[in-house]
Amino acid sequence: MAVLPILEFEEKIVETVDENPVVVIIGETGSGKSTQLSQILHRRGYTRSGMIAITQPRRVAAVSVARRVALELGVQLGEEVGYAIRFEDRTSYRTCIKLLCYGTLRYLTDGCLLRESLSNPELEQYSVIILDEAHERSLNTDILLGLMKRLVKTRSSNLKVLITSATLDGVKVSRFFSGCSILNVPGTLFPVEKLYSTERTTNYVKSSLRTALDIHVREPPGDVLIFMTGQDDIDKMVSKLEERIQNLEEGSCMDAIVLPLHGSLPPEMQVRVFSPAPPNCRRFIVATNIAETSLTVDGVVYVIDCGYVKQRQYNPSTGMYSLDIVQISRVQANQRAGRAGRTRPGKCYRLYPASVYQEEFLDATVPEIQRSSLAGSVLYLKSLDLPDIDILKFDFLDPPSRESLEDALRQLYLIDAIDENGQITHIGRTMAELPLEPSLSRTLIEANELGCLSQALTVAAILSAEITIRPTRSKAKERKRKQPFSNLPDGSGWGDHIQLLQIYESWDQADYDLNWCMDNDLQIRSMKFCKDVRKQLSQIIQKIAKGPVDVQSSLKYKKGEKDYQKLRRALCRGYGNQLAERMLHHNGYHTLGYRSQLVQVHPSSVLEADEDGQLPDYVVYHELINTSRPFMRNVCAVEMSWVLPMLKKLEKMDTNRLSGGAGVSKVCEPMKEKLMNSSTKEANDSKKPDSVDSKIRAARERYLARKAKK
Numbered sequence: 001m002a003v004l005p006i007l008e009f010e011e012k013i014v015e016t017v018d019e020n021p022v023v024v025i026i027g028e029t030g031s032g033k034s035t036q037l038s039q040i041l042h043r044r045g046y047t048r049s050g051m052i053a054i055t056q057p058r059r060v061a062a063v064s065v066a067r068r069v070a071l072e073l074g075v076q077l078g079e080e081v082g083y084a085i086r087f088e089d090r091t092s093y094r095t096c097i098k099l100l101c102y103g104t105l106r107y108l109t110d111g112c113l114l115r116e117s118l119s120n121p122e123l124e125q126y127s128v129i130i131l132d133e134a135h136e137r138s139l140n141t142d143i144l145l146g147l148m149k150r151l152v153k154t155r156s157s158n159l160k161v162l163i164t165s166a167t168l169d170g171v172k173v174s175r176f177f178s179g180c181s182i183l184n185v186p187g188t189l190f191p192v193e194k195l196y197s198t199e200r201t202t203n204y205v206k207s208s209l210r211t212a213l214d215i216h217v218r219e220p221p222g223d224v225l226i227f228m229t230g231q232d233d234i235d236k237m238v239s240k241l242e243e244r245i246q247n248l249e250e251g252s253c254m255d256a257i258v259l260p261l262h263g264s265l266p267p268e269m270q271v272r273v274f275s276p277a278p279p280n281c282r283r284f285i286v287a288t289n290i291a292e293t294s295l296t297v298d299g300v301v302y303v304i305d306c307g308y309v310k311q312r313q314y315n316p317s318t319g320m321y322s323l324d325i326v327q328i329s330r331v332q333a334n335q336r337a338g339r340a341g342r343t344r345p346g347k348c349y350r351l352y353p354a355s356v357y358q359e360e361f362l363d364a365t366v367p368e369i370q371r372s373s374l375a376g377s378v379l380y381l382k383s384l385d386l387p388d389i390d391i392l393k394f395d396f397l398d399p400p401s402r403e404s405l406e407d408a409l410r411q412l413y414l415i416d417a418i419d420e421n422g423q424i425t426h427i428g429r430t431m432a433e434l435p436l437e438p439s440l441s442r443t444l445i446e447a448n449e450l451g452c453l454s455q456a457l458t459v460a461a462i463l464s465a466e467i468t469i470r471p472t473r474s475k476a477k478e479r480k481r482k483q484p485f486s487n488l489p490d491g492s493g494w495g496d497h498i499q500l501l502q503i504y505e506s507w508d509q510a511d512y513d514l515n516w517c518m519d520n521d522l523q524i525r526s527m528k529f530c531k532d533v534r535k536q537l538s539q540i541i542q543k544i545a546k547g548p549v550d551v552q553s554s555l556k557y558k559k560g561e562k563d564y565q566k567l568r569r570a571l572c573r574g575y576g577n578q579l580a581e582r583m584l585h586h587n588g589y590h591t592l593g594y595r596s597q598l599v600q601v602h603p604s605s606v607l608e609a610d611e612d613g614q615l616p617d618y619v620v621y622h623e624l625i626n627t628s629r630p631f632m633r634n635v636c637a638v639e640m641s642w643v644l645p646m647l648k649k650l651e652k653m654d655t656n657r658l659s660g661g662a663g664v665s666k667v668c669e670p671m672k673e674k675l676m677n678s679s680t681k682e683a684n685d686s687k688k689p690d691s692v693d694s695k696i697r698a699a700r701e702r703y704l705a706r707k708a709k710k
Ligand code: ADP
Pocket: 004, 027, 028, 029, 030, 031, 032, 033, 034, 035, 036, 064, 065, 067, 068, 274, 293, 294, 295, 296, 297, 298
């Protein structure tokens, strides 16, 4: 195999890094940035004074690249080369000892590095920090860019920062770092012929399938990389393609294997895409945008680009997420095409007309920081104790909207992470150290106070492991036909969090028997992962909690309704403003607080109306998601008396003070007014801003009346 382009530039790279604290390195995907840069600097002595951190926006990439580097160096993973991702840390104790003499290469997610900077703001253990895949513009990488800018100026010991990217606008980043050097590593891409469709596709899975078969039947050998938007599409595509290939006439074309590639694939399945195709066999790799730049798959000659990507979008004025399939950007389209030209000239089949590419696609993807909830990131920034930090004025490469920063500040204030002057509280500090989103970390702290930490840990683990432990819908349906629906618990009328807890408790009662999972249509891998995450969370909370931690409770289960009440209380505190009140003459809720709107409980929820057809008066929700309509996903019934103190907090809230800067409060008044007006406009039933109190009073009366009736 030819020498990787980066290696031909070794001298130049080392020279530039020697002379400059910050260097931007731009090189084509596959040029060796992720696997070679760290090794070059290791060889050239940069690890004598500390470790090298290489951040990756994706967990899969951190693990996969670390594996690869360990293999190239001929060491065991976890020795000189380690990785760290949320809920797992492979940088072994042994590495820690070794680091003093040899230094190590540590691949970690950008989120992990951010968390490390909390306990060690100077990140002294690292001599070099490589922010890899910066073109992905992940939320955490963007925050790190801002922090690195400060750190290179302030750190007492020497620090080198490298920012690497396949496509990033180098000049912009260089300007951000006061004109730092840019190194361009020319790639060795072969020409890729781009073939456009004449019309837009109405069904990109179908069109991709047809194109894939056409290639297989007509084109010379070479692997095919197919970009889909998510796991669902991928699974569909893989099974259809396999079926169609099997139905081809025996001997009419070469053999084929079809491989999926996405973030939630088990590791042993992921590595399969790195082994070359057997002789006389074509590989079809059906991937998410993970194959655009993070993982390099060799042998690809044909690319099928549907032109779409799945993107999560947060709207700070409504607190609502949407998961949309959107058009890719031109930068992404060109990255996808480029995957076909790594080994020889290739072809890229764009399932959209050239006019769409030119006129409709954005130049570049909107950075995540401009489409995410920022509560977690703002909490980190607050807890770093940077003396002069004003959140609303923090130096971001592409600043998020003011609205979105204010939304984050309000949320943090409501759940007691910051005080009314924007100072981080004790609670906030503990929260920042937990690898969870703010609502869940606040829940754990409250649960510890209330004596239901064990239960809260379980729920937090399940929700943050980002997996579903409920039976899959199709399986559930199948079962329904054959026999009455499974015996899994139903949340006792309190909602989804309680159900998740009960399911886990049942598994605990079954001694964590894997057959029990199978009998109940629960995915074994998910259940085991939850158990693992729960264990890690309980270890972390015991380590960091300042006050006493109810260790007993975190290890041992207590059962009974009364514990559910405590847990619901803790959840209520943690979710803060993620709170909704039942509408009287409407089959739904409206959310309370500063962003009132009509919402419904998601159909997947176990929360059901009681015998009078009534839903609980108040619920907290884990997430608002806009699909066909605004839905609350994962809801939990709470009580009015727990809700009141939170609504009270809303009354005295000044976002300029929450921001923490000095002397900003006057300047921004008009903006604040505008925001208040716009958020009242959102309130569908046009309630006046001062009506929160009267609304509460009315709700209480209704509640008491109903209670008296029962
Ligand atoms: P870049 O980060 O510049 O996109 P990488 O360092 O990831 O490039 O990859 C450089 C080369 O190493 C590529 O040719 C790629 O195929 C190979 N490579 C990377 N990871 C693996 C792996 N896990 N298994 C096999 N080859 C790999």
